[in-house]
Amino acid sequence: MPVWRKSSYSIEGDNCVEIGRGIGIRDSKAPTTHLPVSDKAWSAFLELVRGASS
Structure with missing residues (x-):
């Protein structure tokens, strides 16, 4: 069973981006895709994002 994780910047609710390690990215409002x-x-x-924030 895949494990999905919401961003630590997301507030509670169903309006979040979630990541699944080795799986991909999904919208919590449409979890079946x-x-x-x-x-x-x-x-x-992640390297690109981290480099842009420096």
Whole structure:
């Protein structure tokens, strides 16, 4: 069973972006569908975001 995690910046409710490690990204309002994202692509995305915030 996949484990989905909401952003720590999201407030309680059904209006959140969720990530599933090795699975992808989904909208909590539509949990039956998701955008597949590989671990490698997710790591590259995080590096890019972290670099932009410096």
